Amino acid sequence: MFTGLIEARGRITSIEMAGDGCALMVREPWLAPQLAIGESVAVNGACLTVVAKDADSFRFECGPETLAKTNLGSLRVADHVNLERALRVGDRLGGHFVTGHVDGVGTIAERRPQGDFEMIWFTAPPDLCRQMVFKGCIAVDGISLTLVDVQVDRFSVMLIPHTLKVTTLSGKALGSQVNLETDLLAKYVSKQIIAECRSEVGK
Secondary structure, three states: OEOOOOOEEEEEEEEEEEOOEEEEEEEOOOOHHHOOOOOEEEEOOEEEEEEEEOOOEEEEEEOHHHHHHOHHHHOOOOOEEEEEEOOOOOOOOOOOOEOOOOOEEEEEEEEEEEOOEEEEEEEOOHHHHOOOOOOOEEEEOOEEEEEEEEOOOEEEEEEOHHHHHHOHHHHOOOOOEEEEEEOHHHHHHHHHHHHHHHHHHHO
């Protein structure tokens, strides 16, 4: 479990394909000494396991499902990624509960700078937009953000200067893909409503 508060930006230093999966090596000298083998880290919002490390870098293995459902499969050497260690019991929850299980991929459709702030619109699958609400929470590449507007197949968020400074969103161009995870509570509510609707139809 994570909070969506990014701790660091790492840089991809190598990508090794292995069958239908791959291994990612990420360099981040501040975070590397604090990690342990087997620890969970959210990489662009996807929960991955540290399988090896050295003084300034650490390695993850990505399976076919991860590559198919996230933007990790499109990463290239020298790309930057958002990093967050797993939430510990007793930690302050500054963002919202993020599981690290990416629901789908969205695309940056529009960027509107407003002074030091920036409004960004993303396109997203309609089934994910149905799980979003005005002023609700969304994790975009692992970043906990507040929804400003939600439409059938797109949504917007407002980025504060700090978020633009410490995350990868500041450098993403139009058309870039981002990992999306909707709010955990919204998923349960959505599933319950769908089940009740099907039950009524079946009567």
